[in-house]
Amino acid sequence: MMLVIVFGASFLAYNLEAYSSDPLSIFGESTEKNKDYLMAKMIRDLQLDVPPPIRYFSWLRGIVSGLWGHFDMGMTRGNIHVTSMLAQAIPVTIRLVITSTFLAIILGIAVGMITAIRQYSRFDYVMTFISFLLFSLPIFWVAVLLKEFMAIQFNDFLVDPIISPSVIVIAALIFGFVIAGFVGGKRIQFFSVLAGAASFAAVILTFVSATKWFIDPSLGIFGVTFLALVSAAIVIQLISGLDSKKGRFTGFGTAIAVAVLYYPLQALMSANASLLNVFAIFVITIAVGLIIGYFVSSIDRRVYLRIGFFTALLSTVPVIIDRFMREFPQYMNSDAVGGRPVPTLGQRNDLLTPEQIGNFWISGLDTSVHLVLPTIALTLISFAGYVRFSRGSLLEVLNMDYIRTARAKGLSERTVIVRHGMRNAMLPLTTILVNDFAGLLGGAIITEGVFAWKGMGQLFNDALRSYDLNLFMGVFILGASLTVTANFVSDLLYGVVDPRIRIRK
Secondary structure (H helix, E strand, O other): OHHHHHHHHHHHHHHHHHHHOOHHHHHOOOOOOOHHHHHHHHHHHHOOOOOHHHHHHHHHHHHHHHHHOOOOOOEOOOOOEHHHHHHHHHHHHHHHHHHHHHHHHHHHHHHHHHHHHOOOOHHHHHHHHHHHHHHHOOHHHHHHHHHHHHHHHHHHHOOOOOOOHHHHHHHHHHHHHHHHHHHOOOHHHHHHHHHHHHHHHHHHHHHHHHHOOOOOOOOHHHHHHHHHHHHHHHHHHHHOOOOOHHHHHHHHHHHHHHHHOOOHHHHHOOOOOOHHHHHHHHHHHHHHHHHHHHHHOOOOHHHHHHHHHHHHHHHHHHHHHHHHHOOHHHHHOOOOOOOOOOOOOOOOOOOOOHHHHHOHHHHHHHHHHHHHHHHHHHHHHHHHHHHHHHHHHHHHHHOOHHHHHHHHOOOOHHHHHHHHHHHHHHHHHHHHHHHHHHHHHOOOHHHHHHOOOOOHHHHHHHHHHOOOHHHHHHHHHHHHHHHHHHHHHHHHHHHHHOOOOOOOO
């Protein structure tokens, strides 16, 4: 059925595009003396004298020939193989889409489920308003605002990165309200958390301003340790609860172990490092976390292994980020960047020297700063949708009979929500998550256009503008194949998320 769907969709798309486009229209106002020859040549090259349904099967023959090793999507109008164009565009889109989609999924589902747990609370009202606001904003407008405020004005700010007291107060209060909303509780607890979080943010911002941290950023051993402990607290709360003594020992023990490894791991992060070095760092820290989890207890060992694994995984990320940060001054002051490190266009800086490109951390930093704006743009829009979907899904699950039964049995609220509620709430979200990946891999046309990324979206747009039927079908067939595959994968994931759904003989 998947093959039939792809065949039918591609047949319709090919014919619709062929009948609606007119490549010969460019000769309508041409004054060239050899106009007739050029028209005849285009008719011959593009087979415009052959009916589109027949041309489709001629194109399909190259696709089917892949079964015996002669896969061919044809040539573009620029006499370039379509497969070569796709091979250049796919990694660009994947780099953009994977980052933004993962961020949107993690943040959106987390916030959506917290709002469902605290239905009709202050936090729920605020996040509902924000999610509806973001959901209604056009992506091109968001992208332009990001270019203005997070690129142009931020680059101007870096000339003298001093934060004014009024900005510190406003930012600290916003941060305090967000944290207090997450924590919740009665009015006294709310304002206590608000005051503490706002004071903490004000101290950090004052320190950042006084030391001009934005010019020479780093986390250092203290920043890495703090973020590792925060990651451990989140993982422990989700998996075993902070009231579990062995869970605390595993999580916080792993976080401290990663902090202790901070300096020894620097040996793997030299200028000529590679992705293999980064992978080795994660292997070392995760192995330490698993060892700690294994020896904590022989009872429910899988619980502590999961705590050790996820704590080590999250705690290692600040170590890698810190290494990238230490290259920021050299990158910003280079001739290729000129003191304006946040770009508004492109996917890389072509003016970097060979030495800088050969430095893994500088080239990685260049890729990261080019990812910042388009990633935030896509994340904000997708985040709003995930908040609404996950909130509605969990609210529906929490009203089920088995949730009331679990509470009546005396299970803790954390166990009821995490082990019974969230897992079942993920079932309707599975289809949305998987199909979003497939859809975005087809290209974020508007975002790629605003930020001048040469990915699948721009490839598709170029194909439409130039009446390039082979290029159009190359992008389309890839998107159609990914879509039907995503639906198949979501069906398989149903059995993973819900053990009641299994295929039986």
